[in-house]
Amino acid sequence: MSQIDNLPPLREVIATHGLRAKKELGQNFLLDLNLTARIARVGGSLEGVRVIEVGPGPGGLTRALLAEGAREVIAIERDARALPALAEVAEAYPGRLTVIGGDAMDMDYRLLADGPTRIVANLPYNIGTQLLTGWLTMEPWPPFFESLTLMFQREVAERIVAKPGEDAYGRLGVLAGWRADARIAFNVGRQAFVPPPNVTSAVVHIVPKPVEEGLPVKLVEQVTKAAFGQRRKMVRQSLKSLGVPVEGLLAAAGLKGDERAEDLPIEAFLAMARALPGLR
Missing domain, CATH: 1.10.8.100 (rRNA adenine dimethylase, C-terminal domain)
Incomplete structure (x- = not known):
């Protein structure tokens, strides 16, 4: 059994369902449930919170979010191979996991919000920056979500939190710094993933802040x-x-x-x- 629930370890889940990570989907699976629990806790207590997760894959972070007390998780998964594994998670947490089979780039996330809502995800690397930009440019502002807790390549994470005068400072740093308070919570080494990516990753926590009205x-x-x-x-x-x-x-x-x-x-x-x- 795993450390956080009565479901099988993630390596067993992946083997059972034949979930070889696909490079074209930007997949790198997190198998350490202690690490996924740490990610789930970055934004504080999840009691009473609806969490939107993008790219759950075999469900490691999904399980952590539910085990940490999220009221409900809405998981968006494009890879149909992962749906049976996620169905097993849903069965273990009755009424608390809804899985949407589809492309995260096509979602209207505002329609998924219900009460206190956060987005927590180990984002596919090939769409992570595009998704973040979409969330940070939403109108009206502040948006529907209380916070974003997201995994990126470390280089992208540094661009998000960069300050003037730093090498990583650019368009993304201006956008994030204008509309939110962003910090790098912690780094995640290559070996935490299957398959290991070529770069170090980092978890970024982003909290929207009020901005002046009337500036598009x-x-x-x-x-x-x-x-x-x-x-x-x-x-x-x-x-x-x-x-x-x-x-x-x-x-x-x-x-x-x-x-x-x-x-x-x-x-x-x-x-x-x-x-x-x-x-x-």
């Missing part, structure tokens, strides 16, 4: 895309791709123009985004 996300994204599109150049040059008088943008943000995007505080990007419509 698309304006901020347009400014950061231009500024970081030529990140080594001075912003006076890189911002020209926006097609507006650059001096107006610089004045709005209190910039001289010889700065580089990687050194600008988040507020500078927001100030330029506010000014952008009036310069067109």
Whole structure:
């Protein structure tokens, strides 16, 4: 038996159901139920919380979320091979696990929320950044979820939490820093996965925070895309791709123009985004 419930160990589950990880699905399975329990606890108590999980695979994190007291888990799994294993988890936790067979990229996650809702997932590496960007750009804001606890490649995790002046600081760091408080909870070594990926991973915890009303996300994204599109150049040059008088943008943000995007505080990007419509 496993450490957290009466279900078989995950290696046995994988062997029984023939769940060889598929590279094309970005799959890397976590088999250590102590580790999955640690991930489940990152955001605090799960009592009374509905958890949305993306890519449960054989159900290791799913089991941890349920064992840690989640009111209900909604698991989205594209790989039909994993559905019988997840059905066994559902049977062990009656009425608390709903499995949706489908593509995580096609979901309207707002429709899955019910009361206190969090998203906790060992995300498939090939869609992780795209899913996170979608969640961070939702309107209205703050969104339907209380928090995100997500596994990424360590390099992506560093981009999410990066601050101005750091090498990893870029568009993702501006977006996350503007709309949320993000931290790396802990690293996860290659050998924790089957098959082992080529890189170290990290669990990131993200909590939405209030932002000013009336500043569309698309304006901020347009400014950061231009500024970081030529990140080594001075912003006076890189911002020209926006097609507006650059001096107006610089004045709005209190910039001289010889700065580089990687050194600008988040507020500078927001100030330029506010000014952008009036310069067109």
